[in-house]
Each structure stands twice: as structure tokens, then as C-alpha cells.
Amino acid sequence: MNLGRITGQVRIVGAGLLGASIGLGLRAKGVDVIVHDASRSTVNLAIDYGAGRAPLDDDTPTLVIVAVPPDVTAEVVARELAAWPRATVADVASVKVGVLDELIAAGVDLDRYVGSHPLAGRERGGASAARADLFIGRPWVVGRGEPFRRRAVEDVVIELGAIPVAMSAAEHDNAVALISHVPQVVASLLAHRLAGASDAAVALAGQGLRDTTRIASSAPELWVQILGANSGPVAQILRELQAELGVAIDALETPDAPGARRAIAELLAGGNTGVARIPGKHGTSRHFSQLVVMVDDKPGELARLLTEIGEAQVNMEDLRLEHSPGAQFGLAEISVLPEKEALLISELEARGWKIAETFA
Amino acid sequence: MNLGRITGQVRIVGAGLLGASIGLGLRAKGVDVIVHDASRSTVNLAIDYGAGRAPLDDDTPTLVIVAVPPDVTAEVVARELAAWPRATVADVASVKVGVLDELIAAGVDLDRYVGSHPLAGRERGGASAARADLFIGRPWVVGRGEPFRRRAVEDVVIELGAIPVAMSAAEHDNAVALISHVPQVVASLLAHRLAGASDAAVALAGQGLRDTTRIASSAPELWVQILGANSGPVAQILRELQAELGVAIDALETPDAPGARRAIAELLAGGNTGVARIPGKHGTSRHFSQLVVMVDDKPGELARLLTEIGEAQVNMEDLRLEHSPGAQFGLAEISVLPEKEALLISELEARGWKIAETFA
Secondary structure: OOOOOOOOEEEEEOOOHHHHHHHHHHHOOOOOEEEEOOOHHHHHHHHHOOOOEOOOOOOOEEEEEEOOOHHHHHHHHHHHHHHOOOOEEEEOOOOOHHHHHHHHHOOOOOOOEEEEEEOOOOOOOOHHHOOOOOOOOOEEEEOOOOHHHHHHHHHHHHHOOOEEEEOOHHHHHHHHHHHHHHHHHHHHHHHHOOOOOOHHHHOOOOHHHHHHHHHHHOOHHHHHHHHHHOHHHHHHHHHHHHHHHHHHHHHHHOOOOOOHHHHHHHHHHHHHHHHOOOOOOOOOOOOOEEEEEEEEOOOOHHHHHHHHHHHOOOOOOEEEEEEOOOOOEEEEEEEEOHHHHHHHHHHHHHOOOEEOOOOO | OOOOOOOOEEEEEOOOHHHHHHHHHHHOOOOOEEEEOOOHHHHHHHHHOOOOEOOOOOOOEEEEEEOOOHHHHHHHHHHHHHHOOOOEEEEOOOOOHHHHHHHHHOOOOOOOEEEEEEOOOOOOOOHHHOOOOOOOOOEEEEOOOOHHHHHHHHHHHHHOOOEEEEOOHHHHHHHHHHHHHHHHHHHHHHHHOOOOOOHHHHOOOOHHHHHHHHHHHOOHHHHHHHHHHOHHHHHHHHHHHHHHHHHHHHHHHOOOOOOHHHHHHHHHHHHHHHHOOOOOOOOOOOOOEEEEEEEEOOOOHHHHHHHHHHHOOOOOOEEEEEEOOOOOEEEEEEEEOHHHHHHHHHHHHHOOOEEOOOOO
16 A cells, blocks of 8 residues: 655635545644635635645645536636646546546546546535545545556545555446446435325335435435436436336236246345345355344443443444334344354343344 | 234244244243254254244144245145144245235135234345244334234234334335335345455545445345335335435536536435434334543453443443454444433543544
8 A cells, every 4th residue: 555645735615515525634644725716705714624734825736626516527627737737637437438538528638637536425515524534444446647646646546545446437436336326316206206295104114214315315416417417328228227117017007917926036136135245245246144132221221232242352343323213112123244143142131231132 | 012822833844944933032032933944954952042843733722833935935835724724824025916816816715814924034045044033123014914813924023023014015114115125125136336346446445335234244145035026116126226226326417507416406305304214223212421541452441431331331332343453452432321421531540541523
């Protein structure tokens, strides 16, 4: 891993979630960060919180990071390339082909341009959610460019704790269409079905509905731009989904027809296959065992459980809490290496913890 | 809340996830539970784990709970109604109209039948996931029936910690189509798009993709039955979704056409509206504040954090962990009452915890 030190000033244009987070992260590493935004109040807020300093007349940034919405990214990149004739100018827009095409069409010399995109962020966007550690462990795609200019961008990526991934603009856009943009459209379509539902129906909602619709709370203004900029790849994947949806509906409308049950089974098996492609939470396909421990809803109980897991010399790989509205306790789902499960169960039971009843 | 004591024997037919969990829960309340299953080894396992006892020749159950797959539920209900001429016979199948229609078509006297359905369970089904507390705080729909027989079923629901909800069979099936069955189909369709993806593309996966496809790991065998039994309501909702998907694809294929951007914005806004209908995790629309604390990946650190939150006299309403593959620490997202947020931040920072940088 190259822990190259970033020399020179880094100028960030756009103090929203990404720009401000980049600023916070780089300042924490001692970099001289300049923050600019079209909105004076936005830049003042970013500066107040430590994302960088205001621009000065004698600034000489070696790297400019353009973190503005996709619709205006190419325009701002072009402007910054012209304003700083020796600087590398990178963007972080979530679509890459559109930005590149706009720049090429405008006849901009792209020698000093590097397209990039950090795969980070949360549904709650905007500057109020900015964090220095937003990028840690996340992939950050770095696109075409002069090798030493790409290296300058990769240095920033690594300083922010992210993992540089090289991809062409087209490969990138197809990939994010699949793993981000299409899921957004699908979640929104699914969630919209609830709009006219009775209170009684939505009161039956469980974790499955919550999970499949969580990202439907995304902000329309940003996503209209993202989907508009990546419309080709997104539409292509949605067409494939549309075709399979049609097959599913036909089977459901004539469930006793020959082959109908099989079509539904194949739909579900196809989902099994696809979801298994997603890397495990720890970045591998490793599977952990889970045990569910009942935790009284008293102060300190969960802390005691975690302490005793540590005393049992078992590493807790993951923890998920389930609450039951109105219950006097919660359920802690502990993930451990499979070979440690039996040990942990016996250690915890010996200390009086109630492991939820399970069969072998 | 009626904490009516269950008198008499309860016979459970079907020792899978639901049946075994009901047995475990009722045994924990001192009920004499009889367990029957077509598979001798399944029933022996259930009995070994404490879900009940084996049937005896002189059994006189007052309540029979049929917990077999949807395809055979009506047949087993009819058999049990005939075998126990005074018992109330309830089922717990996840579709109600189909079961009722089958019973009516078979000319079965339904005076002693009560349809019901607990909205509980996890993707990992089967007896190995049975838990006495599976139903706590969950809604449990109780359908038509003689009032005192409905009351007998509601007594069980309440003893198991669940919340009885009265609904007709048709209202139930429409509701579960919307909040459970359609999401299952959609998650499977979406996940299937990943089957042929490159490793590089899926390596970019984030929480959004994981959430929208989690339930795509559901078991096909069970879901073919569920979807087959509720195919009408599911198909109807999918038709509505299909229509809106078509509008979205058209807009994306001609993103610069008049009205295309607006159509995409309306899709996203519709998703916002729908997802806001889902009750909050604690059963209300209450919102909590979140703060994100960095937790070194050393043993005992998370336990220490929870202990110190308790010492700060702040109740932790929820906890979510985020891991970063390859990072030396994780992020703990703590939910607290908004009025406690500032206090907790200052208390934790005074104890050396690093709160992720945020804007107000």
C-alpha cells in the first residue's frame, strides 16, 4: 500500500457531503485544504467545522477535487482546469461516462483530468452528514488519466482510508448501474406501493419490507441527476428485470398452468444465486455462525454480554440487535467463527445467559 | 391486555419453525403441549429440545394448532377437526383465503376453525431456527370464528407475547401480499441481475444493495407455496408496479424528452411517500438522533463504549455496527433520544471517544 504523502495544497470545489468529508479527512492528515462552494454560507459552515480554509488570492493548488452535482460537474471541471494550469483536476461524480463525454464535446484538454468516484455515503446526504471517516474501507474507483496524475488521486484515496479500484468510465457506469442505481429505482417502485395502503396493512410490516425499501427515502433532486446521467445502463438492466417480472406475473395469474410453479421456483432460485454473489460484510465470502442471546432491557446488560464474550476468548465478528416493541428484552445476534460457536454457547450459558432455543 | 390462562392441552401439528417455536413458548408458560409431525424424527427432535411431549392415546386437546406448509394446511385442519370433535382448530398459514376456500369446498363444518397468521420468522427458516420468543411484539392476525374460539386463539397469541390483530381472510391476504410477498418477488428479481455480474462490479456493493436483496436468500420450496396460494393479490400489486416500471424505463431511455426528468423525480418522490408509511422500529413514528462513534478493533472496546454510555445515564435506543473491510476499527451508530444527544457526545468525548465528525 502506497502511503504517499500529499504535498501541496488541495482545493475542494463543492462543500456538500463528499466535498466536506474529503476536506475533513485530509485536514486530519495535515493537508492544507482550500474549500470553495458557490454558496458562501455552505463554505462558511464547512470551514467552521474544520473541512478546510477559505480560498486566498495566492493559492497554488496542485490538486483540485470537484465535488459538485453530476449535472454541473463537467462545467466546473473545465473551469478549474483553465483556472489552475498545472493542477490535476479530479471529480467524484457517481457517473463517469457522461462527465467525460461532456468534456470531450467541449473540446477540453483532458491531460490533467482524472475521473473518480468514491463508493461511500448514506441515505442522509448533504453537508450535515459529512464525516472524516466516510471513505474508510470503501472502494473508490479511479479512472483514466496520466499515470502520475492518477497516482496523485490515489494518494488522496489512500490517505482517506479508501481502496483505489481502477476501472474505465464505461465499466464503472455499468457497475454502479447494477449495484446502486437499479436498486434505487426498484426500492422506490416497491415503496410507492405502500402509499395508498391501509394503516392496518402497514402495521404488519416486518424486517423484509424495511430492508427492501430503506433506500427509497433517498433525495429525489440528487437521484434525478444520477439516473439521468446513467440512464442507458440503468434502462438496460431494468429492461432485463422487466422481462423477468412479466414472466413472474404471467405465472402468478395462472398459477395452475403447466410450468407456472416451476417459473416461480426459478425466479426464487435465481434470487438465491444472485444474492450469493455479494461479498460478505468482511469483504470475503466467509460465513459466520450466529447465536441469538436474550438481553434484558436493563442498563449495562449488553455491555456485560460483550465483556463476557471477550472473556470467553471468542472474537465477535458482528452484532445485530433486534428490539421487540413492548418487550422487556432485546435479542442480540452475535456472529462468530463457526468453530467457536459451541465454545461460546457453553461459556455464555455457564454465566447465566439465555441463548434462544435452537435445534442443532 | 388479557392475560387469560390457557387451560387444557394444546396439540401442535407440524414441528417446523412456527410449530416448534409455539411449542417452546407455551411450554415456557407451563402449558401441556403435545407435538405431532408427519416426520417421526422431526417430532423427536422437537421434543428433545423442549417444544412439547409426544402424543398419548388419552390426549384431549382443547386447542389444536396446525402449523404445516400452506399446500397441506386445509387437509390437515379438516382431519384434526374430525379427530377432536370439541377442540378449536387453528392454523398459522401465511395465506388465509386459500385455506378457507379449500375447507369450504370440501364441505367442512367451520364452527370450530379459526384462521390465524403470526407475522414472525426469519429468512433462515426451519426447525433449527425455532425460538420461544419468536413472536414477541409481533402482530398475529386472528381471523373469523366463534367469539369464544377466537378468544382461545388470542389467549395463545398473548401468552406468546404477540399482538392479536383482527382481519378478514381477504384483508389479510391483500396486506401480506403488499408487505411481504411482493417484496420477496422484487428482491429476487433484483438479486438475479447480479448472477452474471463481474467480480469487480459486485465488489463495489454497498449497504443499499445488501438491504434490497437480503431476503432474496429465502428458500424457494416454501415460497413457491406461499406465492402460489396468494397469487391473485400478489399479481395485482405486481401489475401496478410493472406499469410504473414501464414509465420509468421509457423516461430513462429518452432522458432528454419533455417530461422525462419529471417522471423520474415523481418515481423517487413516490418512493419517499411510501417508505414514510412504515412504522418506526419501536412501533411509533418517533425519531431518534444518531451519533457515530469510532471503535478500535481491539477486544473489549465495544463493551467499554456501551458501559460508558450507561455511566453517562443515557439510554441507548438502538445500535448498529458498520465494519470496514481491512480497517482497524469499526463504526458504532448509537441511537438516542434527540434531547440526550448533546450530553452523550460531551460525555463520550470527555472519556476519549472519537465521535465521527458531523455538522450540526
